[in-house]
Amino acid sequence: MKKKLVLGLATAILAMSLSACGSEETDDGNxxxxxxxxxxxxxxxxxxxxxxxxxxxxxxxxxxxxxxxxxxxxxxxxxxxxxxxxxxxxxxxxxxxxxxxxxxxxxxxxxxxxxxxxxxxxxxxxxxxxxxxxxxxxxxxxxxxxxxxSLSWGYLYNKEIFNELGLTPPQTLDEMKEVVMKLNEADKKPFLLAFQESWVPQLMTALTLGGLVSSEHQDWIEKMNKGEASYADVSDIFNIIDLIMENGTAKPFEVGNEAGSTEFANGKAAMWVQGPWNAETILKVNPDMEFGVAPLPVSNNAAGTMINLSTxxxxxxxxxxxxxxxxxxxxxxxxxxxxxxxxxxxxxxNPVSSVHQYEVFPWVNEASEYVAKGKAYQDLKLPNGVTDEQAKLLQSYFAKEVNKEQFISSMDKAWATAIKSAQ
Missing domain, CATH: 3.40.190.10 (Periplasmic binding protein-like II)
Incomplete structure (x- = not known):
């Protein structure tokens, strides 16, 4: 009798043990x-x-x-x-x-x-x-x-510096030269340069090509894809690029995007060719900073001064x-x-879905005003690898390792190679 009782208890304990092994508590406690x-x-x-x-x-x-x-x-x-x-x-x-x-x-x-x-x-x-x-x-x-x-973007500008000097975002290249002159006279650096990471200076070609192609050379990309055009056709982009590089902060190759955000937030320069995607980093450094977003002038044709719409x-x-x-x-x-x-x-x-319910930021509304006036273009679609090559060459151009003609020649070759590789 005792033997049967012991065996029965052992069986019950084994069954309970197996049951416990097969049923674990999940992290939510259920x-x-x-x-x-x-x-x-x-x-x-x-x-x-x-x-x-x-x-x-x-x-x-x-x-x-x-x-x-x-x-x-x-x-x-x-x-x-x-x-x-x-x-x-x-x-x-x-x-x-x-x-x-x-x-x-x-x-x-x-x-x-x-x-x-x-x-x-x-x-x-x-x-x-x-x-x-x-x-x-x-x-x-x-x-x-x-x-x-999803972005409506141009360059960033320090509203406090602009207001202090009575400046407004320029709509032509000559107006930008005037703004640069007044900033220099007031001992304010016009442009922040942060060239350590090549994607940052490349934003200059994104905006300048976007404005120039969309306003004056609308078939340029199509012709480039067919081998019937050249960067020489849009060489006016160098007018504003040269102005930026000649009136920027010192030692740009020692400054990356994070450091650049800090310097811009601390008022080291009045303008930065950088997008509002850096807003979070900038405002972390200086929560009270007021910055705006404006289209970058490419020439004296104000029609080319446009906001970039992109995802x-x-x-x-x-x-x-x-x-x-x-x-x-x-x-x-x-x-x-x-x-x-x-x-x-x-x-x-920016909100991109009907589920997004929140108040947008001042710079979004500012850029949207240009969009509402038709002063915007859809981000240009360049062949794979072309953007990266532009980025590297802009670093070399600033360092005077390549000149304008070499830049144009290299980009024409890079574009042709990209088209050939895609076929």
Whole structure:
């Protein structure tokens, strides 16, 4: 009898033990099946927003665990903007694609053709996109990425310095020369130069080519693609580029984007050819700073003084992702009706979706006034690799390692090579 009792107790204890092993508590404290563990690899080339993204990802992880019992680990890589594209291309070429990665909207067609992008058409987030923004991420009728950073941008200017000297944003090259002269007379540096990272000086060609091509040489890109044009046709871009370089802060190769933001926030120069995407960094240094956004004059034709409309940062999902369902959950969470407005406002990004409900910033309204007057253009689509070559050559041009003619010749060759490679 005792033997049977002992065996019965042992059996009961073993059964309870097995039951306990098969039922673990999830992180949210609910008893049930063990949470499924998933790791997502994410690459976004915006290290200045590391804290904001990490915080938002923690919110997503909690939501995914609570709603789907999926325990998500996010491996976030944030290379510098001037290295991000090369890092991504190397990973794609070696079949090590991140589950989610950022791509400039102008490059989506290239990545789509190569078969790297998941078609996002029909995803809940895409249904809420503003139509004008949606058009920037479509290819052959399909939505290939989710817009994150949509911009109306030009150069930044210090409103306090401008107001102090009675200056207004110039609309022609001669007016800009007048502004530069008055700033120099007042012992104020006209332009901040931060050339350590090549993508920053490249913004000068983005704005100057954009204004000149959109106003006076509207078929230039088409002709360049056919080998029927040259950078010599748009060499007027050097008029304002030379003015900026000759009236800028000293030792620009010792100043990167972060340091440049600090210097601009502290009033070291009145203007900076940089976009409002740096607002968060600038205002962190000087929360009381008032800066504006204005179009950069290219010539004495005021029609070419235009705001650049672009979608720069977009988020794509890898077609080869092994965790596609969770990756899509994270992508859609970027447009979450409850949480995404706070994220976009904290990042100082423009609203891009009907779910975004927050007050925009003064510089957004200022740029929008130019757009409303028709003084804006859609960001130019240049062949793959051309922008990077412009960036390097502008550094060399400032250092007087290449002259204007060599710049033109090198860019013509780079463009021709890019077209040939794409065929």
């Amino acid at each position: 008893s049930g099946e063990a949470a499924q563990k998933v790791e997502l690899k994410v690459q976004i080339g915006s290290p200045r927003f590391k804290d904001q993204f990490e915080k938002y990802f923690e919110q997503f992880k909690a939501k995914e665990l609570a709603e789907k019992n999926i325990d998500v680990t996010i491996d976030l890589e944030m290379p510098n903007p001037d290295q991000a594209k090369q890092v991504l291309q190397a990973r794609l070429a070696s079949n090590d694609a991140p589950d989610i990665f950022d791509v400039h909207a102008n490059d989506l067609n290239t990545y789509d053709k190569a078969g790297y992008l998941e078609d996002l058409t029909g995803q809940p987030a895409t249904e809420t996109l503003y139509e004008t923004v949606k058009n920037t991420v479509m290819n052959e009728g399909r939505i290939m990425a989710l817009p994150l950073e 720069s940062t977009t988020l794509a999902v890898s077609k080869t992702s092994k965790n596609k369902e969770v990756a899509l959950d994270l992508l859609n969470y970027f447009y979450d009706a409850k949480d995404s407005s706070a994220l976009f406002q904290e990042l100082k990004f």
